[in-house]
Amino acid sequence: MTSRTALLEVEGLTRRFGSGRNVVTAVKDVSFTLAPGEIVAIVGESGSGKSTLARLILRLLPPTAGTIRFAELGDVTRLRGGQLRRYWQHVQAVFQDPFATFNQFFTVRRFLLRSLGILDDPPQGTARDKAIAAALQAVGLEPSDVLPKWPHQLSGGQRQRLMIARTLLLRPRLVVADEPTSMLDASLRVTVLNLLAELRQHGTSILFITHDLGQAFYLADRLLVMYQGEIVEHGPVEAVLSAPRHPYTQRLLADVPRLGEGRTALTTSEHLTPHHFSTSS
Ligand SMILES: Nc1ncnc2c1ncn2[C@@H]1O[C@H](COP(=O)(O)OP(=O)(O)O)[C@@H](O)[C@H]1O
Ligand SMILES: [Mg+2]
Incomplete structure (x- = not known):
C-alpha cells in the first residue's frame, strides 16, 4: 500500500525479543x-x-524486519549519524511515563533550551523566552514555577505536560504519543487531547497510542487495533467502532459503555463529555 502523499509508511514491521523458546x-x-x-x-x-x-518508529529500537519510510528521508531504519538526527528533528515522542526521557541533571529550562537546539533555526533571545513561556502556559504550567525545577521535583502529570509543551514548541511533523494522558486527571486529560487536536491543525501528524477507546474515538481519524503484535482491524474510527469485525475489537468495545451512541454522545469512564471537547477546531 504505497501512497505518494503519506508522511509515514510502515511496511512489514516486525520486532522479536529473546531467542529460542523464549522468543516473543x-x-x-x-x-x-x-x-x-x-x-x-x-x-x-x-x-x-x-x-x-x-x-521502532522513533528509531529507539531496531526492527527485526520491515521498513519505516518517512517522507523525503526514505527508509529511516537505515539512517545513521547526521541523517538520523535530521529524522529526530521531525519526530517527537510523548511517553506514558516520561521520567526516563529527562536528564535528571537538567532543569526544565535547560531541557527546553536543549530541545530547541535541534532546530535548524531556533528562536533567539526574548522571542525564544516568549515561545517557551507560551508553550508551558498552554499545558497549564507556570513558567516561573517550573523552569528552575529538576525532573524529580515535578509530578508525573507535570512531566507529561512538559513533553506536550516541548512538542508545541518544536512543532514536529510527526508526534508519537504513547498513552500521553496516563498520568493526568480528567480535566487535564481533556486539555492535552485538545492541544493534540490543535497541533494537527498546523499539519502535524499524530500516532496516538491508547488503551482508551473513548479517547481514540474522539481524537482520531483512523483506528488500528493491535492484538498480540498484529493489526487485526483498521479503518476510519466510526466505521470500525460502529461495526467491529474482529472478536477482540468487539470485546474491547463492549467494555466501553455508551460509545456506540455516536461521537456527540461520547462519555467514557474518564468523564470526557462533548462539552469538554468544544474547541476552536
Ligand atoms: N525490551 C524487551 N525485552 C523483552 N520483551 C519485551 C521488551 N519490550 C517489550 N517486550 C515484550 O513485548 C510485548 C509487547 O510489549 P509492549 O510493546 O510494551 O506492549 P504494550 O505497549 O501494548 O503494552 C510484551 O510481551 C512485552 O513483554
Ligand atoms: Mg505500552
Whole structure:
C-alpha cells in the first residue's frame, strides 16, 4: 500500500525479543500509512505491542524486519549519524511515563533550551523566552514555577505536560504519543487531547497510542487495533467502532459503555463529555 502523499509508511514491521523458546514477537508484520495532518490511533490491551511499535518508529529500537519510510528521508531504519538526527528533528515522542526521557541533571529550562537546539533555526533571545513561556502556559504550567525545577521535583502529570509543551514548541511533523494522558486527571486529560487536536491543525501528524477507546474515538481519524503484535482491524474510527469485525475489537468495545451512541454522545469512564471537547477546531 504505497501512497505518494503519506508522511509515514510502515511496511512489514516486525520486532522479536529473546531467542529460542523464549522468543516473543512483540510486533508482527505491521503495515500502515499516516498522511500529513492525520491522527491515527493505535488501540490494544497491555502487552499487545503498542510501545514497541512506537519505539521502532522513533528509531529507539531496531526492527527485526520491515521498513519505516518517512517522507523525503526514505527508509529511516537505515539512517545513521547526521541523517538520523535530521529524522529526530521531525519526530517527537510523548511517553506514558516520561521520567526516563529527562536528564535528571537538567532543569526544565535547560531541557527546553536543549530541545530547541535541534532546530535548524531556533528562536533567539526574548522571542525564544516568549515561545517557551507560551508553550508551558498552554499545558497549564507556570513558567516561573517550573523552569528552575529538576525532573524529580515535578509530578508525573507535570512531566507529561512538559513533553506536550516541548512538542508545541518544536512543532514536529510527526508526534508519537504513547498513552500521553496516563498520568493526568480528567480535566487535564481533556486539555492535552485538545492541544493534540490543535497541533494537527498546523499539519502535524499524530500516532496516538491508547488503551482508551473513548479517547481514540474522539481524537482520531483512523483506528488500528493491535492484538498480540498484529493489526487485526483498521479503518476510519466510526466505521470500525460502529461495526467491529474482529472478536477482540468487539470485546474491547463492549467494555466501553455508551460509545456506540455516536461521537456527540461520547462519555467514557474518564468523564470526557462533548462539552469538554468544544474547541476552536
Ligand atoms: N525490551 C524487551 N525485552 C523483552 N520483551 C519485551 C521488551 N519490550 C517489550 N517486550 C515484550 O513485548 C510485548 C509487547 O510489549 P509492549 O510493546 O510494551 O506492549 P504494550 O505497549 O501494548 O503494552 C510484551 O510481551 C512485552 O513483554
Ligand atoms: Mg505500552
